[in-house]
Amino acid sequence: MPPYVIPDKCDGCQGERVPMCEVVCPGNLMVIDKASGKAVCREPGDCWDCMTCTKSCARQAIQTRIQYQMAFFPGKLIPLVGTHSVTWTLIDCHGHVERFIMRTLAGEEDEET
Amino acid sequence: MNVARERVYIDADILIIGGGTAGCLAAYEARQVGGDDLKIVILEKAFIRNSGALSAGMNALNMYLNQGTPEDLVSYIRYDMCGAPVREDILLSVAELVNETVAMMEQEGLPIKKKPDGSYLNRGKWNIEINGSLLKPITANMAIKTRARVYNRVHVTDLIKVDDQVGGCVGFGVRDGKFYVARGKVVMVCAGGAAGIWRPRGQGDAHHRIWYYPFNTGGSYAMCKRAGAKMLGFDSRLVPVRTKDTYSATGTLAIGMGAPMVNAQGEAFMQEREEYIKMGGHTAPTPIRVLAYCREMENHRGPCYMDTTRGDPERVEGLKAQYLDMAPCLVLYWGCNDINPAREPIEIDAADPSIVGAHAACAGAWTIGNSRMTTVERLFVSGDALGGAPSRFISGTWTCGRLAGRSMVGYLKERRPELLGLDPAMVDALEAGVFAPLERFNRCSFYTNGDPMDGVSPGQMEARMQNIMEEYCGGRSRWFYVNETNLGIARKLINRLRREQLQYLVAADLHDLQLAWDVINRLDVCQLVVEHIDYRKETRYPGYVNRTDYPGVDEEYDCFITSEWDPNTDTLSFFREPYEQIVPGDRKCQTL
Structure with missing residues (x-):
């Protein structure tokens, strides 16, 4: 599920020397486009779909899309990261919504759980 | 272009190549037994908190003694490799320490699922279930908190050999373009296995939708081989039979909920066909289950599935959640293919083979006794780089890394090796080699498309x-x-x-x-x-x-x-x- 960056949401992590998605990407795939100042995945086919960039983006500007050769359009999987959990929203290709709250760290529970 | 390239020189007591499952825990343990003055350096190709095969998370630890003895676990691992020779000395040393390591990682923040009585929620005999989406940050923290010096985005290309000993490595900064020359009194390679050797099933924007982490590209094996280390196990490549298209792990289905493999006729072939019953049936060794799947397909009895409808209903209900901790793409795949895994079998397929040493295959460097040192003096290996000791998985690789850390400290104390002097001409030649493809590009002419x-x-x-x-x-x-x-x-x-x-x-x-x-x-x-x-x-x-x-x-x-x-x-x-x-x-x- 390669990452695609929504231009209205990405601000290139203004003020940061290296934007978060570029910091974290295990494949060195996220870069800032010089012309627009916004992030872009330089080679979507090289992505392993670990979703680290998507989870790390403070502005939720990154959407991971499943490759069309494998599945129907449209559908979305959106992570919202909390301190001790992540809340996933799955919107399937018919628009049905499912929500999952997954624990990520031992210790105190998040307020949202 | 004659501007001299900037160089970064690094000296360490312990130089670790690869900040992954093994490398981070080796750094931690080396500090515990080696003391505060030990200079520990990790060179990491990506960003240590999120890199490597753990980057997407995992929902189970597949080496844990829920019952039995370390000997029982080794007997299982040996059986699972069809009874082929495995390094029982190494596996025993890991099995003896693995439960302690897991308890330590729970203290570090890893959420481990529990039964009502408070004990770990087991999955079969040798596995436990976790919420492992932050496995890598938790693992990396072990190296960071122990004050190992971590260099991120440094791609190591080769080991430096002086006479018959390894004294360091060279590489380049992926972002800064600098030439890195690192020396270590001992050097450990733990840079993962090798994906992408065979053609993947997905093409174009899905060519990296493969089971194994595609940025582990065999550097461990190639560097050890080129340094002259004895290598083994490259005939035991792992063939993953996994969920079709996404190639997500299936232990969740097979061991987690007891879903059998079935063919198009609904036959649970491992239990029902005589030829597979003879080879071990439902619990046959991993390669045999791959073989059986392939035979069913070759004999036109496919497609094949993991039949979740015959699994434990309680656990099947939580299936999507379990995959979110490890392979979120599968959950979206189900959502976009109208698949309800609780109500219908999950189709499976064989993926491109992977070369690994810590999963169910034996590739890696040969090591001397329980030292983790290769046949090249001062060169140690752990994780997927260590050969002949399969099925250590994550928890065993943490543990194996710890043991390598102890062994390296022991070597330093006992042999008191000094840093090796490097011939400047050799370093220049290595630099030319590292950047050669870039220099060649600069001399190219170009077609109209660039x-x-x-x-x-x-x-x-x-x-x-x-x-x-x-x-x-x-x-x-x-x-x-x-x-x-x-x-x-x-x-x-x-x-x-x-x-x-x-x-x-x-x-x-x-x-x-x-x-x-x-x-x-x-x-x-x-x-x-x-x-x-x-x-x-x-x-x-x-x-x-x-x-x-x-x-x-x-x-x-x-x-x-x-x-x-x-x-x-x-x-x-x-x-x-x-x-x-x-x-x-x-x-x-x-x-x-």
């Missing part, structure tokens, strides 16, 4: 290599079959790429230079794979490697087969190391 007229891109060479391996070294489209004729063609073509074509490999920028080194390293792995498969004139791991010319098991190969590379002839010499059975009993049976 492609170089005088060179081959890393992507082009990777595709050629994958086609050769796919078609002549038993890829998934060939049902993993090989014979001498095929292997001879693979050898000829891979050698041609390695010996004559690398001079045309060009890299447009620093990212491309990484990809270029990925191809160079993968081609070294190809050589190891082709030669090791060819040397073993038998079929010891049916399903993983099926030799049509030698379909049976030959007792002559009931030993460890190691190889050593000769840089002058570019050939491998083979050796046979005796197998030492420590855990008594029939190797084709489990003691528990």
